[in-house]
Amino acid sequence: xxxxxETLRTTAARCPDREALVFGERRRTYRELCQEVERxxxxxxxxxxxxxxxxxxxxxxxxxxxxxxYAVLRTGALLVPANPxxxxxxxxxxxxxxxxxALLYAPELEEVVTAGVGQRxxxxxxxxxxxxxxxxxxxxxxxxxVAHVPAEADDALLLYTSGTTxxxxxxxxxxxxxxxxxxxxxxxxxxxxxxxxxxxxxxYHSAQLTLVLFAGTMxxxxxxVVPAFDPAEVAALIExxxxxxxxxxxxxxxFMLRLPDFGERDFSAWRVGMFGAAPMPAEAVRALxxxxxGVELYQLCGQTEAGPGGIYSGPEDVRARPDASxxxxxxxxxxxxxxxxxxxxxPGEVGELVLRGETIMKCYWNRPEATADTIxxxxxxxxxxxxxxxxxxxxxxxxxxxxxxTGGRNVYSVEVENALAGHPGVLDVAVxxxxxxxxxxxxxxxxxxADGTELTVEDxxxxxxxxxxxxxxxxxxxxxxxxxxxxxxxxxxxxxxELIPR
Numbered sequence: 001x002x003x004x005x006e007t008l009r010t011t012a013a014r015c016p017d018r019e020a021l022v023f024g025e026r027r028r029t030y031r032e033l034c035q036e037v038e039r040x041x042x043x044x045x046x047x048x049x050x051x052x053x054x055x056x057x058x059x060x061x062x063x064x065x066x067x068x069x070y071a072v073l074r075t076g077a078l079l080v081p082a083n084p085x086x087x088x089x090x091x092x093x094x095x096x097x098x099x100x101x102a103l104l105y106a107p108e109l110e111e112v113v114t115a116g117v118g119q120r121x122x123x124x125x126x127x128x129x130x131x132x133x134x135x136x137x138x139x140x141x142x143x144x145x146v147a148h149v150p151a152e153a154d155d156a157l158l159l160y161t162s163g164t165t166x167x168x169x170x171x172x173x174x175x176x177x178x179x180x181x182x183x184x185x186x187x188x189x190x191x192x193x194x195x196x197x198x199x200x201x202x203x204y205h206s207a208q209l210t211l212v213l214f215a216g217t218m219x220x221x222x223x224x225v226v227p228a229f230d231p232a233e234v235a236a237l238i239e240x241x242x243x244x245x246x247x248x249x250x251x252x253x254x255f256m257l258r259l260p261d262f263g264e265r266d267f268s269a270w271r272v273g274m275f276g277a278a279p280m281p282a283e284a285v286r287a288l289x290x291x292x293x294g295v296e297l298y299q300l301c302g303q304t305e306a307g308p309g310g311i312y313s314g315p316e317d318v319r320a321r322p323d324a325s326x327x328x329x330x331x332x333x334x335x336x337x338x339x340x341x342x343x344x345x346x347p348g349e350v351g352e353l354v355l356r357g358e359t360i361m362k363c364y365w366n367r368p369e370a371t372a373d374t375i376x377x378x379x380x381x382x383x384x385x386x387x388x389x390x391x392x393x394x395x396x397x398x399x400x401x402x403x404x405x406t407g408g409r410n411v412y413s414v415e416v417e418n419a420l421a422g423h424p425g426v427l428d429v430a431v432x433x434x435x436x437x438x439x440x441x442x443x444x445x446x447x448x449x450a451d452g453t454e455l456t457v458e459d460x461x462x463x464x465x466x467x468x469x470x471x472x473x474x475x476x477x478x479x480x481x482x483x484x485x486x487x488x489x490x491x492x493x494x495x496x497x498e499l500i501p502r
Contacts (some may be wrong), residue, residue, distance in 0.1 A: 003150035005041075005074040007218045008034055015220040018194065022224045022241065023063035030220060033067070040071035042143035047102070047128060051076025051148050054098040054158055056127070058082040058091070058113065059106035061203050061227050064132040066213065068104050069203070071139075073156055073175075076148045077101070080158045080170070081204035084109055085469040090168070091116025095127055098158055098170060098365065100126040104135060117136050118131060152176045158365055159206045159270050159338040161304040161410070170365030180358040181307040182215035184331045188312060189245070189272050189298050193219050196269070197245040200226040200234055200490065201408065206304045207276055212247050221245070231255040234407040235265060242269035249408025250280045251439050253288060263291040276300040276308075277408035278440040285322040301325040301396070305374065307359030309333050310382075311394055324393035325386065325459060328425045333357035336379070337388050345388070350397055353386045354379040402492065404433035406441050410471045413492075419467040420460060420474070425453035430490045431474065445474035445494055448481050455479065 002010065006053030012020075012034035020030040028036070049055060055072045057079060059065045072079045080098050081230050082091070084106060095103060095117055105113045113129060120126075128139075150156070156175045160168040165479050185191070201208045203225075216223055224241045226234060229248075238246065253275060256262055273288070273295045280299065281286075288297065297318045301311030310333070323329070329335035336344055337351040345351035356379045363371040374381055383403075386396045402413040413431040420429045428448035433441035449455050461473040478499060483491040 002179075003152060003154065004071070004156055004178055004214055005037065005070050005150060006370075007179070007214070008037060008070055010267060010335050011217055013245045015194075018220050019222045020220075020426075021063050021066060022222065026063055028063070032208070036067055037074060038145060039143070040067055040139040040145045041074035042139065043135065043138035044071055044075050044077075044102075045146050046141075046143040047138070049075050049077050049102060051150070052155070053077040053101035054080050056080045056082050056094060056098065056100045056103040057105075057202075057204070058084050058086070058103065059178070060084050061199055061225050062106070062132075063225055064106070064136065065203050066136060066223065066225065068132060069213075070211070072104075073150065076150045076154065078155050078158050080160070081209060081253065083202070084158070085206050086112070086116070087466055087468055088112055088115035088119055089467060090469065092119040092121075093168060095158060096120045096124075097168070099124065100127045102130060104130050104132060107131045107133055110134060136209065150175060152179075153460040155224040155362075156479075157206075157209075159304050168321065169367055169370060170363070172363050172365050173307065173359075173361055177307060177359050177361070178210050178214060179218075180332060181210040181309060183334070184219055184309065184359065185211045186216050186219065187331050189274055190222070190296075191215060191219055191245060194221065195219065195244045195272075196222040196224065196242055197247075198224045198234070198238065198241070198243045200229050201248055201479055204310045207300070207302075208247065209255060210307060211274075211300070212245075216245070222467060229255075231259055235259055235262060238270060239265045239267060244269050245272045245274075246270065247274040247276070249277045250275050250284065251407045253280065254284050254438055257284060257287050257291065267292055270293065270295050272296055272298065272367060274300055277410075278300070278405050279325060280322050281437075282322045289319065299326060300330075301331070301394075303355070303384075305361045306333070306355050306357075306380055306382070307361070309357060309359040310353070310355055311335050313393075317379045317393070318494055321393050323395065325396045327391075327393050329355075330357070330495055331360075333359065335394070335461075339384050342377075347388055347390045350385050353384045353394070353396070355382060355383045356380065402410050402432075404431075404443055406433070406436070406443060406471065406475075407439040409471050411443060413467055416443060416445065416472055416474060417465070419464045420447070422467075423455075423460065423463045425450050425455050425459070428491060430482050430495060432492055432495055432499070434476075443472070443476040444499065445477045446482060446499070447477055447479055
């Protein structure tokens, strides 16, 4: 199997005039996209980017993101996609932990990027900072072409995902692993040569990047890139651009369903609808089936450390059991639900979901102990507690890592707790996820306030503004003592039992 940028080159050679990339009024064929990637890679190499370097890419969805991502990989460097909503301390950690040689960024993020790099302290050479428009200007110059050709076994992606300590860890993947993710989803969801797909979920996230961008390029699909989700705009683009393959979180589908004319639009080209991050409510599944009879829905449930990979439900299973997280392991992947000592659980019993296969990360970047704790005997321990029924449906029931999924984004409660703990009016704090009809879960801060202090959710959100990304800020606050066990650990099950309606 070739490298990721090699798939772009071979597709451009095979289908040079097929439309490859659409962003607003800008449209590029595969020939044009490949040429622009080669020029941009040459410009990066001329700036000193070399094989094995880590290059952070921080930008909302855009055609510039796509070009920069492939160009970084073409140089032989590792692509490190970063959430454009990161706060300066989070940027500082990513730069320091990855040892980034460069940080490419959208121009509107310059203040955050500069502040983040400034907060990293004296921890080695400072990365080259380059706004994406400046990179495009450099690419217009005359530079020697990149001679290096990345190999399948070379490292390619460093995908950061938060851990239970709140510090983001980098999951390392080579080209082989990333392309196996693409091959798996092509077979699972039935992508076709020349399909047209949309990128509205964030491209920095492993799902949109590998499941849709890299996989779609292998099949010469047209990529329509959208900077942000607006239900009316996205529905109109699906219709106008004749989108046939769409990936989003359940929240996106639910908001589009609420459009008064959703069922009247011409979605005849749309045939594959994938969703992940959370199950789709049964009511939404039924409504989508009525409004989109020609669309087959696939539920994907996985983890960044798995490529992403994990389990899935096909169209019949989504209709039959929308409450389940999945029924089958993704091709080339094994999935088990196990006890603490590694034995398979019986149907109806709770255990941990573990995965093994071609797409599992190599390791956590510079974290051998965390790697050894997560990958044991070749099995990735996801930290997700799940139950499997007699028919093989797997349902996640809790998370060992206390992860909250809100609007398709993963939020670890300890990150929010750490950010809130420094507030002068907060004596103690615990954060839990509570069900939300649109976003899956919302973030509830349970706070023990200092004497005489009255804390509002606005107070807490303002406090976290420069400490964590805005989507991690609490949505509600409850004042009460925090239950802890004798060893001092928060007893979140007691808070959930008290505060989550049954």
